[in-house]
Amino acid sequence: MNDTLIAKTMQVPEFPNLIHYAIPFFISTVILEVILTVRVKMKTYEYKDALTSISMGLGNVAIGLISKVMVLSVFYFFYTTFHLLKIPFAWWAWIAVLFAEDFIYYWFHRISHENRFFWASHVVHHSSKKYNLSTALRQTWTGSFTSFIFWIPLVIIGFHPVMILVQMSISLIYQYWIHTELITKLPRWFEAVFNTPSHHRVHHATNPQYLDRNHAGIFIIWDKLFRTFEPEVEQPVYGLVKNIETYNPIKIAFLEWFYMCKDAFTSKTSFVNKLNYFMKPPGWKHDGTGILSSDMRKKWEREKSEKRKVKSEK
């Protein structure tokens, strides 16, 4: 890291760690949501499940103290080695980084669902069968050591590493409030542009038509652009296709890593197939018996068109 060189060439403003400042807000809003949920007699909360989510969140913040230093060092390394433009800390640059970072987030998130290596970390966030503000806090303990590679292109373009990290935190804070069933639908113009509770409920659902849909961070436009958007019609069933069934945070954090390595190292198959256990989507099996999310969606689409055919013939 060459801080002195960067300091000479650009004034870097000091930014606090926004996530740390947001913790009291997270805790107080979870309490508020619990009170509101009890009032309207919704079964959104389960005491053990929420506690697990909160401890996963706290673990993530603690691990973040180490991983953030590592990520910033790697970003600085690339930034000092090569960057195309020298983007200053100007108002227009913040608008540019808002969209650029959100575009990166979309692809990072989509690949986290379509590639088992990244899924091994991301599965944590989807491991609750409940959907409430505490689910937002159910965060990975391993992902921050691998996922940052998706953001390196922003550094090479010329966004300052600090600016990227601040925007990543803003995105994470934005995505907090959308983890609720208390907000049904928002005004149409807002639902059209932004990621909302309704769009994100779809993302957390296991209904076949909802699998691997709505990967957006702040703007839902990317899902619409890259054809992964699905509106919320049917009541979502939350969790995983095959649920983990544990409240133990350590198990939740590492279980998929264990199963992935077990599949890769103990399967009696070719080296390429062993490697594929890290590269292919979750659910893939070398003997062709695996069922992927895309297969489940295709089956749902087939059944839907058959039903439509029968209706029109009547």
Ligand SMILES: [Zn+2]
């Ligand atoms: Zn996800």
Ligand SMILES: [Zn+2]
């Ligand atoms: Zn979520």
